[in-house]
Amino acid sequence: MITTYSLKQQAANWLQPLTELPVEQVISMLEVPPSSELGDLAFPCFVLAKSWRRAPQQIAVELSEQLGAAASPYATAAATGGYVNLSWNRQHYAPLLLNAIALPDYEQLQPEQKERIIIDMSSPNIAKPFGVGHLRSTVIGAALYRIYAAAGHEPISVNHIGDWGTQFGKQIVAHLRWSNPEQAAADPIGEALRVYIKFHQEAETMPELEDEARDWFRRLEQGDEEALELWRYFVKVSMEKLNGIYERLGVQFDEVLGESFYNDKMPAVVEQLKTLGLLKESQGAQVVRLDELELPPCLILKSDGTTIYPTRDLATAVYRRQVMAGDQLVYVVGGEQTLHFRQVFAVLRKMGYEWADHCTHVAFGLMRINGKKMSTRKGKVVLLEQLMDEAVARAAQIIAEKNPALPQRQQVAEQIGIGAIIFSDLKNARQNEIDFSLEEALSFEGETGPYVQYAHARICSILSKAEGFVNDPIVAHNAPMPEMWSDAAWELLGHLGSYREALARAVQLQEPSVMARYAIQTARLFNQWYSRDRIVDANPRVKADRLALAKWTGHTLERTLKLLGMAAPQQM
Template structure:
């Protein structure tokens, strides 16, 4: 908004389009430097002058009569807007605008996310793909894309041979019926503990998987049981996290679609034999061969992901395919995309692996094979219990406090992940995530509740007679310095959303939400909002209302709920 106004004012003086200048304009690092800055470096060649001289000449063109003042600062022109003229105009535009940049124009984006393995409990490590994917879904949708989320369940592969073999050896039907997921994990862990000492286990597992692939009735019955109980368990977790999917299509869905992929690779003379296996060589791309068929004749992940990509593009009509999968799978996706390109799929340029760093819990890496897993449900329960304890201590008379504790506890877990750059490793700390004073979900929720409390008090104050400006009247406008900085920040939502989408980075929106919350709390502490002067009160309450709406919109993008009271 501000950048567009300044760009319009620059058009008569610079031989560029308005959009070119909007793209160049910056926000000064310090408020005292101005509201918007224009760097003159790229004009040096056009005007054949130094950037500093160009900045002085441009600044001289603005005398403030149009509400815009300019000052040269080295190679920059720093612009200041007249607050008396622009405060109300900005608030009016924010009131009528939904701040939804139509970036997508209906382009269809398919997001592969969450994708837990069947017969394994959801651990805290599953949180990253699930919530990064859910946030990206919301961000793309708000920006005008046609979005669909896909839960690509790990419901096929050699691990099921191991699971069935372990069940056949040590399974207890009564124990499994009582706690199917944890008991299944126990059997899986036992398999990996026993395998180094029992050379018959691995061949037995491979044999069960071959039976499963060939349609053996007993193998299929056991596999279906593990799938069904797992889906039921997963759904409970997704419901608590507020996450849903447009498609739940496991790896098994593509079983009848892989032969066509293998046939196409063979017809295109891309398959080569290597030590009894079939591969696509990627020497020219500087990568190792992509394994398509293993030596025992069974399929493997790349085969399935080739079929998956083709289905999503050809049948689901995805224009852009995103894979929110851990960074350790980087080479795998590079190979799959390279093979697709060899197959003639020119749309592969719209396929993107969205990697993320490892999540540790108190410094420990998790492994389902070794049973080192921190159950997501236990973490959520603990977070909610601690949130309820804090509420009891601070506001024991709060209505619906159990419901608020659920929103705060789970919001703390979600935001504790999403505030981090997705490529960074996250060492999760429950104590840190629940801090009401830090850069946390509870801090955002508390700040939102504060805006609603202020609005409630403001409405209760009534409408006394308007007099002259009171002693807290700001020199440059009705909002004060802190209110002006907050108002400018609220205009930046569309730019932040655009940047978050361009980088597939939800942390952009998380940091923006923190900036807005911190700016509002500064405004709240510096200025009287519910003042006796009705003109000041009206303007400051309007800013409070806009702040609450901005916080709610951004928090909902990230998957956080917004309790009215805390």
């Protein structure tokens, strides 16, 4: 069956005996020319220049003549500069390619080895509002989950809730000193945030508050019932709030295991480090030195005997490998934690765990709002729930202005508003910083979620007007129909055929933006084709085939948006 990748394979099969390069190398060298007028694929001859002792331009002329003879009548070859440009016989390959796209299993990759991939994602802190800063881990992790599944792996999503640590000592002190019972009953997370901010403000002139907070956390670790009761309250009200946000984002978890889950698993890790002679004293604390890697010491036990993040992450990794049977452990956490994970993975290796090489920190950059960084303790946080509400309200307003008769207007507004936020994040390479603008995210023009969703809705409208006329699957015609495969139609078809390549690249790079960019290009190429070629009122000889191309473009858009965690409305 023909796909874009197998077209590359075919080109490589023709070029291999002519170049005597390995087929895999030829495939990796093939490029898409900058202009469709130059052809469909280009082979650069510069690598051959040294061994052949001829100019690349001369080699290109020689290879194009030989390749043209080998590929005829299925393709033609021409030399341009130091490149051999290959153009496919559209009449021959287009039906085969579109039929391949229509196969039920086309969207699913078959990996050489299926792996169980544990994805640590979202991981908000208890008793804190779900700010926009936690959006990235959530939507990147959820997209990777779907991408891994589409690539044939077995992903397991874990929400590693931040429900333990010294901040809970601070939260308890703040709650006991300043919390208003009425406000806590009406808005428990908002009140928890207010008093948490107040704690840090007061601690600037009352340093004894920090000692009081450390004492409460020590009591919590020792199982003090009063401390535990307060802690359970914070967990309960936080999870109720979080679950509503996850539902709107369309995010689910296979496991929700907070840091506290690993409390009884940390002593074994500490004991193992002692047995191996890895623990060293440093200013009263216990650390693992990583001098040989030119890394700072990894803190395991603080001077007061309490644990810290690395201790819990070591226990977490061991549990995910040994109990959850993860082949790959993936941590979708901000780039500011890069040093932390380098230390944790290094300690795992020193403990003798070779599988530490299969632990990966999928880092991402900060998200700013109007250029400003967010900070919970300073009160500079934009609540995701409020941002989602505003996005949905603005989407509803746009619908009311442009299509007031739209059925299920509020549902579509939710799909557009939430989708705009998700897409605005995922279209960026994850390691880049993002300066989020709601106005830009909701635009129906440019590289936005609404732009892609509208292209899908337009296709649904086209197909509904021609119901019953779609020729599915497309068939080869006895009589040539060059008008069917115009440059715009052919470019769109070739792009649809590259879906599996894009998916494989997204897996390899652990980069959802690959699929977001693919969605943008799909919508753009469809709009270009739609503006140039008639579809519903086209010549009957080509109408059915054009409708088939439109149908599978819509299907590809829907499939790609689903990978990103977005809906594909049929009407907008």
